[in-house]
Amino acid sequence: MTGFGAMWQVASREIRERGRSKAYLIASTVTLLIVAAIVVLPSLLDDGVDEIPVGSLGDGNEVIIETAEELATADDEPGEPASVVYEVTEYETRGEAEAGLEAGEVDAVLVDGSEVIVQSNTGIGGNSTVGRLQRAAATVEIEMVVATEGQAAVDIIEILTSDPLETTSLSGDDEQTDEQTIIAYAGMIMLYVAILLYGTWILSGVTEEKANRVVEILLSSIRPWQILGGKILGIGLLAFAQVAAVLVVAFVGLQATGGIELPDLGPKVVINLLVWFILGFFIYAVLFGAAGSLVSRMEDAQSVALPMTMSAVAGFFVSVLALDDPTGTVAVVGTFVPVTAPFVVPLRSALDAIPLWQYGAAVVIALVSIAALTVAAGRIYAGGLLRFGTRVKLREAWRGGLE
Amino acid sequence: MLHVDDLHKSFGDIHALQGCSFQVAKGSMLGFLGPNGAGKTTAMRSIFRLINPDRGEVTWNGEPIRPDDLLRFGYMPEQRGLYPKMKARDQIAYFGRLHGMDKSAAIESAEQWLAVFDLEDRFDDPLESLSHGNQQRVQLAAALVHDPELLVLDEPFSGLDPIAVETMSNVLREQASRGKAVVFSSHQLDLVEDLCEDVAIINEGAVVVSGEVDQLKDAAPIRHLELDIDGDATELIDQLEGVISTEAKGDHLIAIISSETDIRGFIARAQEAGRLRHFSYTSPSLTDLFREAVK
Numbered sequence: 001m002t003g004f005g006a007m008w009q010v011a012s013r014e015i016r017e018r019g020r021s022k023a024y025l026i027a028s029t030v031t032l033l034i035v036a037a038i039v040v041l042p043s044l045l046d047d048g049v050d051e052i053p054v055g056s057l058g059d060g061n062e063v064i065i066e067t068a069e070e071l072a073t074a075d076d077e078p079g080e081p082a083s084v085v086y087e088v089t090e091y092e093t094r095g096e097a098e099a100g101l102e103a104g105e106v107d108a109v110l111v112d113g114s115e116v117i118v119q120s121n122t123g124i125g126g127n128s129t130v131g132r133l134q135r136a137a138a139t140v141e142i143e144m145v146v147a148t149e150g151q152a153a154v155d156i157i158e159i160l161t162s163d164p165l166e167t168t169s170l171s172g173d174d175e176q177t178d179e180q181t182i183i184a185y186a187g188m189i190m191l192y193v194a195i196l197l198y199g200t201w202i203l204s205g206v207t208e209e210k211a212n213r214v215v216e217i218l219l220s221s222i223r224p225w226q227i228l229g230g231k232i233l234g235i236g237l238l239a240f241a242q243v244a245a246v247l248v249v250a251f252v253g254l255q256a257t258g259g260i261e262l263p264d265l266g267p268k269v270v271i272n273l274l275v276w277f278i279l280g281f282f283i284y285a286v287l288f289g290a291a292g293s294l295v296s297r298m299e300d301a302q303s304v305a306l307p308m309t310m311s312a313v314a315g316f317f318v319s320v321l322a323l324d325d326p327t328g329t330v331a332v333v334g335t336f337v338p339v340t341a342p343f344v345v346p347l348r349s350a351l352d353a354i355p356l357w358q359y360g361a362a363v364v365i366a367l368v369s370i371a372a373l374t375v376a377a378g379r380i381y382a383g384g385l386l387r388f389g390t391r392v393k394l395r396e397a398w399r400g401g402l403e
Numbered sequence: 404m405l406h407v408d409d410l411h412k413s414f415g416d417i418h419a420l421q422g423c424s425f426q427v428a429k430g431s432m433l434g435f436l437g438p439n440g441a442g443k444t445t446a447m448r449s450i451f452r453l454i455n456p457d458r459g460e461v462t463w464n465g466e467p468i469r470p471d472d473l474l475r476f477g478y479m480p481e482q483r484g485l486y487p488k489m490k491a492r493d494q495i496a497y498f499g500r501l502h503g504m505d506k507s508a509a510i511e512s513a514e515q516w517l518a519v520f521d522l523e524d525r526f527d528d529p530l531e532s533l534s535h536g537n538q539q540r541v542q543l544a545a546a547l548v549h550d551p552e553l554l555v556l557d558e559p560f561s562g563l564d565p566i567a568v569e570t571m572s573n574v575l576r577e578q579a580s581r582g583k584a585v586v587f588s589s590h591q592l593d594l595v596e597d598l599c600e601d602v603a604i605i606n607e608g609a610v611v612v613s614g615e616v617d618q619l620k621d622a623a624p625i626r627h628l629e630l631d632i633d634g635d636a637t638e639l640i641d642q643l644e645g646v647i648s649t650e651a652k653g654d655h656l657i658a659i660i661s662s663e664t665d666i667r668g669f670i671a672r673a674q675e676a677g678r679l680r681h682f683s684y685t686s687p688s689l690t691d692l693f694r695e696a697v698k
Contacts, residue, residue, distance in 0.1 A: 212487060214484035214486055222473075
């Protein structure tokens with residue numbers, strides 16, 4: 001059997017056994033359910049009509065509430081049901097109105113067309129109903145001033161709240177920037193979570209084989225690199241399957257419910273994330289695998305994961321800095337460091353802030369690192385595997401790899 | 404033919420092997436004996452290149468062992484190890500596939516071996532649900548599944564009940580008779596004496612005695628003497644020359660004496676001393692040889 005044949009055997013056992021295990025199936029199902037719930041539930045609960053409960057005390061409130069409704073539904077398609085409806089509760093006394101507010105019956109109470117009472121006006125953005133009523137009241141006043149039909153007043157309000165000046169930014173295509181930043185940031189967080197999560201699978205998979213001593217029989221017939229390589233390949237494929245399933249569920253869910261408008265991702269962003277997920281996964285998987293071979297018990301596995309976890313956290317922070325200054329020194333250095341590149345490069349690329357040569361160099365450095373780390377990790381792995389009991393020192397495993 | 408030649412291996416200050424040599428021919432079974440910590444496991448691991456010796460080499464058919472050779476060897480390590488949650492048949496078939504078998508052959512062989520060990524109704528049971536003895540049988544099946552030319556078994560009999568010992572013995576005998584080279588370590592010396600033509604005894608990292616059991620016994624400079632007598636046996640023994648060790652249990656006395664001692668006069672004296680109920684003078688047992696070798 002060729003060397004890769006044995007590696008594939010290890011990988012396919014990993015896929016068959018781990019893929020069928022309760023832990024994997026339950027984790028995958030729960031993740032998918034959560035993703036589906038996040039995507040689908042809001043649009044199921046939301047019937048498309050925003051109902052705003054307001055109270056009315058005294059006279060002169062009707063015109064303001066009607067105007068507020070007109071303003072809110074100005075952009076509605078003709079023939080469709082109104083997107084915003086004000087539900088008005090009439091109060092006889094101020095005391096009743098205050099009790100209604102406290103009971104949460106209404107968001108705000110208009111008094112005589114000149115006052116609005118609310119339970120609280122603090123918090124981010126204040127009370128949005130107050131804002132709507134204020135604008136409506138202002139519109140009514142303008143309406144009285146210009147003494148024309150309601151539509152003209154709406155036009156005036158639109159002009160007042162619009163940004164009539166076109167903005168040009170010297171740093172490029174600004175219309176996309178917000179969207180790009182969100183995509184870049186979301187992609188980076190996904191990579192961070194995925195790399196650490198699946199790296200931990202590798203770690204425990206390696207330690208597990210050492211803990212149940214099956215590793216000695218494996219090593220009696222195949223080489224350490226075949227075991228480590230097969231494990232990374234098998235767990236990697238399971239990881240990709242899980243990520244792909246999550247993305248498909250999220251995408252199909254969003255399409256079906258139309259809940260959120262998907263940003264136009266384009267092939268570049270997708271390929272970019274995919275390339276760096278694969279590169280990042282392999283860089284970290286090799287390191288986690290070598291670390292796993294140093295301990296004989298599952299309880300000790302977390303302690304050897306620290307260097308990798310810290311590297312990923314460092315990569316995360318470098319990326320956050322790069323988000324503010326994607327061409328700064330920190331971002332450029334992070335591009336060329338193998339353990340931070342998987343987080344920094346896709347982010348800079350999504351922001352169109354990385355020259356082609358830097359991107360190419362980062363990919364080459366990552367590939368070379370994977371090769372070099374595989375050789376080094378293979379040696380540590382070989383040296384660590386047959387030393388049972390207490391945690392093996394890195395130096396000891398390194399020297400032992402030659403025995 | 405497996406040839407282990409003058410292996411030396413140190414781990415820091417511990418000299419695990421200091422000139423360990425033995426050989427196993429195809430179609431023969433070697434009992435590899437030695438006290439705990441003598442270097443048996445280290446020597447066996449060296450065969451599978453799990454340990455690189457500091458000096459000396461291991462050859463198979465006269466050539467240094469290559470990775471491909473390892474696929475034709477079967478190994479049962481002292482530290483038993485299998486996947487606890489994997490089904491018995493899948494597990495054995497997996498090791499078959501790692502040794503280069505195709506899928507159907509691996510499954511077929513796994514089922515055959517499980518049947519040999521009376522586990523035909525446990526194919527789909529996860530390993531952890533089997534008893535200790537049955538797990539050990541699965542472990543042996545994992546070493547045999549790919550029909551290896553060389554079998555190396557570290558303490559295969561430890562922890563087995565008498566019935567399982569018999570099954571295991573029969574399997575090993577059959578493997579040797581089919582032309583396989585078999586080497587196993589054990590502390591059950593009577594079992595080794597029963598099974599093996601050849602033994603190698605290792606002590607402090609070096610093989611101190613090796614060869615055919617019968618020849619070793621004949622050539623040994625000691626004899627095994629046993630007698631039951633009404634009277635004072637110790638006093639009798641004291642008069643005998645070349646006594647190496649004695650052990651008395653009531654009237655029963657066992658002595659290891661030099662093979663050069665003339666015992667004809669001793670028998671006459673014993674008959675005079677009291678009623679002689681039992682007397683035997685034989686070549687030493689393997690246990691006697693072992694004790695002498697590791698003294």
